[in-house]
Amino acid sequence: MNWEPVIGLEVHLQLATRSKIFSGSATTFGAAPNTQASAVDLAMPGMLPVLNEQAVRYAVLFGLGIDAEIGRRSVFDRKNYFYPDLPKGYQISQFAEPIVGRGQFEIVLGDGTSKTVGITRAHLEEDAGKSLHEDYHGQTGIDLNRAGTPLLEIVTEPELASAEEAVAYLKALHSLVLYLGISDGNMAEGSMRCDINISLRPAGSDTLGTRAEIKNVNSFRFVEKAIAHEIERQAELLDSGGSVVQETRLYDAERDETRPMRSKEVATDYRYFPEPDLLPVVLEESLIEELRATLPELPTAKRQRFQDQYGLSAYDAGVLADSRALADYFEAVAGTCSDAKLAANWVQVELLGQLNREGLTIGDCPLAPDALGGLLARILDETISGKIAKQIFEAMWQGEGDADSIIEARGLRQVSDSGAIAAMVDAALAGNPEQVAQYAAADDQKRKKLIGYFVGQVMKTSKGQANPALVNQLLAEKLPD
Amino acid sequence: MASETPVTASSLLEALDQGRCSAEELIRDCLDRIGAVDGALNSFITVDAEGALAAARAADADRAAGRAGPLAGLPLAHKDIFCTEGLRTSCASRMLDTFVPPYSATAVQRLATAGAVTVGKTNMDEFAMGSSNETSYYGPCRNPWDGDRVPGGSSGGSAAAVAAGLVPAATGTDTGGSIRQPAALCGITGIKPTYGRVSRLGMIAFASSLDQGGVMARSAEDCALLLGTMAGHDPADSTSAREPVPDYRSGLTMALDGLRIGLPRRWFDASLDSAVGDRLRAALGELEARGARLVDIDLPHNHLSIPAYYLIAPAEASTNLARYDGVRYGHRCKAPLDLEDLYTRSREEGFGAEVQRRILIGTYALSAGYYDAYYKKAQQTRRLIRQDYLDAFTGVDVIAGPTAPGTAFRLGEKIDDPVTMYQEDSYTLGVNLAGLPALSLPVEPLGGLPVGLQLIGQHFDEARLLALAHRYQQDTDWHLQAPPPPGGAA
Numbered sequence: 001m002n003w004e005p006v007i008g009l010e011v012h013l014q015l016a017t018r019s020k021i022f023s024g025s026a027t028t029f030g031a032a033p034n035t036q037a038s039a040v041d042l043a044m045p046g047m048l049p050v051l052n053e054q055a056v057r058y059a060v061l062f063g064l065g066i067d068a069e070i071g072r073r074s075v076f077d078r079k080n081y082f083y084p085d086l087p088k089g090y091q092i093s094q095f096a097e098p099i100v101g102r103g104q105f106e107i108v109l110g111d112g113t114s115k116t117v118g119i120t121r122a123h124l125e126e127d128a129g130k131s132l133h134e135d136y137h138g139q140t141g142i143d144l145n146r147a148g149t150p151l152l153e154i155v156t157e158p159e160l161a162s163a164e165e166a167v168a169y170l171k172a173l174h175s176l177v178l179y180l181g182i183s184d185g186n187m188a189e190g191s192m193r194c195d196i197n198i199s200l201r202p203a204g205s206d207t208l209g210t211r212a213e214i215k216n217v218n219s220f221r222f223v224e225k226a227i228a229h230e231i232e233r234q235a236e237l238l239d240s241g242g243s244v245v246q247e248t249r250l251y252d253a254e255r256d257e258t259r260p261m262r263s264k265e266v267a268t269d270y271r272y273f274p275e276p277d278l279l280p281v282v283l284e285e286s287l288i289e290e291l292r293a294t295l296p297e298l299p300t301a302k303r304q305r306f307q308d309q310y311g312l313s314a315y316d317a318g319v320l321a322d323s324r325a326l327a328d329y330f331e332a333v334a335g336t337c338s339d340a341k342l343a344a345n346w347v348q349v350e351l352l353g354q355l356n357r358e359g360l361t362i363g364d365c366p367l368a369p370d371a372l373g374g375l376l377a378r379i380l381d382e383t384i385s386g387k388i389a390k391q392i393f394e395a396m397w398q399g400e401g402d403a404d405s406i407i408e409a410r411g412l413r414q415v416s417d418s419g420a421i422a423a424m425v426d427a428a429l430a431g432n433p434e435q436v437a438q439y440a441a442a443d444d445q446k447r448k449k450l451i452g453y454f455v456g457q458v459m460k461t462s463k464g465q466a467n468p469a470l471v472n473q474l475l476a477e478k479l480p481d
Numbered sequence: 482m483a484s485e486t487p488v489t490a491s492s493l494l495e496a497l498d499q500g501r502c503s504a505e506e507l508i509r510d511c512l513d514r515i516g517a518v519d520g521a522l523n524s525f526i527t528v529d530a531e532g533a534l535a536a537a538r539a540a541d542a543d544r545a546a547g548r549a550g551p552l553a554g555l556p557l558a559h560k561d562i563f564c565t566e567g568l569r570t571s572c573a574s575r576m577l578d579t580f581v582p583p584y585s586a587t588a589v590q591r592l593a594t595a596g597a598v599t600v601g602k603t604n605m606d607e608f609a610m611g612s613s614n615e616t617s618y619y620g621p622c623r624n625p626w627d628g629d630r631v632p633g634g635s636s637g638g639s640a641a642a643v644a645a646g647l648v649p650a651a652t653g654t655d656t657g658g659s660i661r662q663p664a665a666l667c668g669i670t671g672i673k674p675t676y677g678r679v680s681r682l683g684m685i686a687f688a689s690s691l692d693q694g695g696v697m698a699r700s701a702e703d704c705a706l707l708l709g710t711m712a713g714h715d716p717a718d719s720t721s722a723r724e725p726v727p728d729y730r731s732g733l734t735m736a737l738d739g740l741r742i743g744l745p746r747r748w749f750d751a752s753l754d755s756a757v758g759d760r761l762r763a764a765l766g767e768l769e770a771r772g773a774r775l776v777d778i779d780l781p782h783n784h785l786s787i788p789a790y791y792l793i794a795p796a797e798a799s800t801n802l803a804r805y806d807g808v809r810y811g812h813r814c815k816a817p818l819d820l821e822d823l824y825t826r827s828r829e830e831g832f833g834a835e836v837q838r839r840i841l842i843g844t845y846a847l848s849a850g851y852y853d854a855y856y857k858k859a860q861q862t863r864r865l866i867r868q869d870y871l872d873a874f875t876g877v878d879v880i881a882g883p884t885a886p887g888t889a890f891r892l893g894e895k896i897d898d899p900v901t902m903y904q905e906d907s908y909t910l911g912v913n914l915a916g917l918p919a920l921s922l923p924v925e926p927l928g929g930l931p932v933g934l935q936l937i938g939q940h941f942d943e944a945r946l947l948a949l950a951h952r953y954q955q956d957t958d959w960h961l962q963a964p965p966p967p968g969g970a971a
Binding site: 039042043044045046047048049050051078080082084087088089090142269271272273276277278279 | 563564570572577580582583584586681682683684685686688689690716717718719720796797800803804806808809810820824844847848849852856
């Protein structure tokens, strides 16, 4: 049977607040166990939560970023279950009245087509702590540093149809939250974790099949592999006449498979009810407007503008708009040199290439955008050729100064004096009579090759500094017809 | 020494101010009385003699240096539900038998900053669940007026300690009547403020949307004095009110001419002990003679407060008490086999029967399939009850009625019949469901046992309740009557 996957994602996004969502403890990653757990995080008797307003602002920014309904009044609920790393015996979350309602945003797929993904809701909640099973010989250690870390759980409609779409959605989401500055997006540290709901149905069917949920997948690559594996597993099951069990599964990256979690952990009645220790969050219109005013231009809009304003291809616009830092860098370069296409080309090829080779991100780039823009300006005013420019780029990367000083210091200024170049062309022709004779007798195809040879001779004489356009022009004049 | 007229907190402070006694003398006196009487009374779970004497000496030094706070040297007891830094806070539960908090409740902190000296922690129903003090892990506290009778609950220890003259005042908490009912049964004055008036931080939670800390003392004047110190916004409690705190003490003399007192018709019908009703009517008659107007009112949904309360409070309690899991602090069973066993046995051993009953009721009320029928319906009922009060207050300034259906009952009389026990709260629960302030003050006793009159005010109108009670206490001395000397009882 031809099965069609239906995929919905729940992303747990860690918000970039300095302190926890309901206590003053720090959220810094990697601290020694339980050094960032206060009496509130430990659920000591009589302790009470106080909502971190920055977490609310970040949630609203996200809602505005996906053009969603913002809950003017949202309510925290208690989600009750016993687990050692859940100190209160309940997680404070939002159930019936989330802070962000329906929204949507656009993703671009590999073939260049785009798709709008519906967001069902996004709600604020606190993270649990961590159970440490290693190193305790038959016992379990508990680290509550992470308990109370603010999360925004972002839930999509079951509208994704493949692993590729799921990954494209996650990448676009990752890009968006970095643009908004609401999360550090550090996936290795768990800042963006993903639960995958997946079911199969006969291609073209309207009804949904029974789904399995794969918990806590934390990289794009693992999401892709987990989905691929799960599609295969469910298809085999259905093809052989079996049925999918609604259950929670874990993705094991080492074995590249999903397997059921202990059944004890599923089918829990969480007994949600409104958290009486917190007031409903009532958002003033003025706060929403204040936040709306701080919204940056978002990836989709920027991609479009790069195409419209600079005439970039959709692909180039997509690469450059992927991160706000890169887009800003590109625009600064384009502004300095006033040639956006040249800037786009250099940023994508030379700059990103160099960053990749050195394992750096745009944030660590040693070269200021106006320095690169200054270099490109020298290409545009014909002070140097593109080829020389690459040499200068290397030198600038090594910290030898700006383009102009390197050009002067190394004497790399392009020769555009037609008298001087004419002399060099004459010398080249005089020194290679054999080739000149061949040229006179050759067809167009061969002539092109020979012109290349003469240009090479002139460039050698000029140490690469002769203006190539002038050389070509003078050669054409001086060679026999 | 126990039969003399009890002294009020205000008069003790006056004596301290005038140098007629030192704080250390006062504390020694308290400790002596506790030592002499409390073995039989059992009003304290923990007495902190050493800490209290040190604090008293510090208060005396502050006075000598002219930097004393307004309550410097005043002996005080805290219900054992308030966390006290470095001093065991058990909530009268085996679960917290060894729990010593590294922090103090905001209310405790404010009183300490004003100079009050903590003598010890008072007995109570376990996790404040009870109306007789009989569910305490540390055994029942007895009523100083008759040792065979209960002091009421859950703040029974605070009420008994004040009534017996062991301390001039104590803190209490009131989730469904837990300050007012024991105040009534022990013949003292107790105020449960508006929900949100006193910070809940550091007050061990029973039912978060109902819990409220308050004062139990001899007189309305003492209540005003202490409430003014405890009350006020606390940024660490999101449900604490931002309303400014008036000067309750100077408000005691506010004009009350023409004050309209509403009397809920159904509260004075057959469900009330008729002799108790007579005592209350007599007291109300005296208020009328002093210029108040008595108006009959209706609270049409108030009879639903028991079922609504006994769903909402256990529902909240069932999750508030989930943190006691034997993992981080509190009772942990010996040699758990696995996680499930650790949870089950720690909680089974740590919690008493009434606490377990309420956790079960609450868990049930919140469960899938029952939520709409129970918890949700109870919340809807709660809104109706609250609206009744708000409607009534469009025509009256204060509502008056009984605090409890009768006088103190005998130990063991109701403990095996939870439904009869819950009836003790008939007149008090609605106030918590509506978040209103209310106080209980003693009127003429009945057969040697105290009777309490309940005054209920509009939100944040504590000052008027205190002024009305104060007015009554200016002309009567029921609040200054002392129980018979200890040893005379049973």
